[in-house]
Amino acid sequence: MALTDDAIEKIKAMLLAGELRPGDRLPPEKDLAEKLGLSRSSMREAVKALELIRVLDVRRGDGTYVTTLDPQLLNEALGFIVELHQAQGVVELLEVRRILEPAAAAMAAQKIGQEGLDNLRASMAGVTEETSVEELVQHDMEFHSIIAAHSGNTYLAGLLEALSSRTLRARIWRGLTQEKAVARTLSEHEAIAAALERGDVELVRALVTVHVSGVEGWLRETMLKSTAAEYAPAELAGINP
Secondary structure, eight states, X not given: OHHHHHHHHHHHHHHHHTSSOTTOBOOOHHHHHHHHTOOHHHHHHHHHHHHHTTSXXXXXXXXXXXXXXXXXXXXXXXXXXXXXXXXXXXXXXXXXXXXHHHHXXXXXXXXXXXXXXXXXXXXXXXXXXXXXHHHHHHHHHHHHHHHHHTTSOHHHHHHHHHHHHHTHHHHHHHHHHSTTHHHHHHHHHHHHHHHHHHTOHHHHHHHHHXXXXXXXXXXXXXXXXXXXXXXXXXXXXXXXX
């Protein structure tokens, strides 16, 4: 494994130095292995590993290319990793959301503009307390995605999208089991949208913190009340969201 790690590091160094850029085709395996002083087998394993995390794109019969290295593309690897976590992992993912999402929303409050605000309001149209929990959670994801996208930071927006999708099951489970969860979500969305419209950065930050903390707090409480055997990890782990 050490030889493969060495190969990965050398390819990474080429990317960082600008010798390889997004969309570039890698030299033939034999030539690249010789240039980097590596065996062809370690080079082959390194390419497989970098393909898995979407850094490289192996096109059969054509060659190996550097991907666009777009943040959202690279965050797919994170999505794969967090899918492996069970209930406790979802709590930790929600902790990360609670840290990052208020910051992204505060940034969006300064940059969102009228078109972004109109899109946010359009996403809220027609969503009521009679809306099904599944549809509400889809709306919730769209609502947060629009805000994150207007943070002006594509890496942060991509990371939050990956985290958000992996906590989907927990949010649905909360909507089905917690009294007035739907009404509370809609009320909190309205307050966040209104604060964004006013450009109140600190209020937006506070409201989003409370909003994300609601799911996290519910999940912690549920876990405390349940034994590991009784707990429903499939619903809460975000697996197959």
